[in-house]
Amino acid sequence: MADLKTDGSTQSAAIWPLVRFSFKVLWDKTEIIFQEVTGLTSETQVIEYRGGSSPVYSTVKMPGIQKFNNITFKKGTFQTDNTLWTLYAGTNGGIKMNTIKRTSVTISLLDENQQVAMSWTLKNAFPVKVQVTDMKSDANEPAIETMEVAHEGLALVAQS
Template identity: 70%
Template sequence: MADDGSTQAQSTWPLVKFSFKVMWDGAELIFQEVTGLSSETQIIEYRGGSSPVYSTVKMPGIQKFSNVTLKKGIFKGDKALWDKYKGITMNTYKRINIVVSLLDEKQDIAMSWTLKNAFPCKITVTDMKSDANEIAVETMEVAHEGLTISE
């Protein structure tokens, strides 16, 4: 008898990446793409002058978090990203937590990543081309101070 998949464990299949949602200060914003969810630890190299070993010791240093890029289609009259961006004035922007959630097949949250103290740092309008057959997409880059994961 063929296996119809009904007896498979939850961990058999990985999650798909096309089903996600973004919560920005308590409101859901719809995006086409989210990239840049990454963290990196800088390496500190040290060697004491009297060390008999002729190489350095490597230690973990400061963590760095890359900016996150959010892309969405442009709709007539939709200024949501511009409204968030125009609030920036010399370090007085209200920093918020942005939550990016990966959804399962039932549209329930499977995993979430939280961007701590986030604020928009760049916005890009679509390029315009008279012979293109594409939708207009605007891009916002968000800086943040930490990336945590939760289930």
């Protein structure tokens, strides 16, 4: 607690958690500005097993295959910006099935100085769904488009 000043000019990184509203997304080394990123989840499936001669009337639980949820990205709709549609068009642009270009996507949480504090990387990511904004004549909010991305792995990137 010695690094805390009473005037609040410096704060300890060990005491104050990071805020979730300051982040950036790099899609294959190109930064895309998003309003929201959700679904950063990794889950290990459980395998249950019981041998027929086991004297215990319950199963043994073992870790199984990892499962990763699709990630949802949301951003404002701009008249001259078709970034999400261009990324999605690559999904169906191949002549053969399963010829989509897969890429790495890095999602970084930023600190108060806009420096990367923590990052997660999606392995072999590709878009699977694009959704246009809902339209409502009496709405008073910006138009938001959504892209859902499938991937084969989520890893925390070590920061130096």
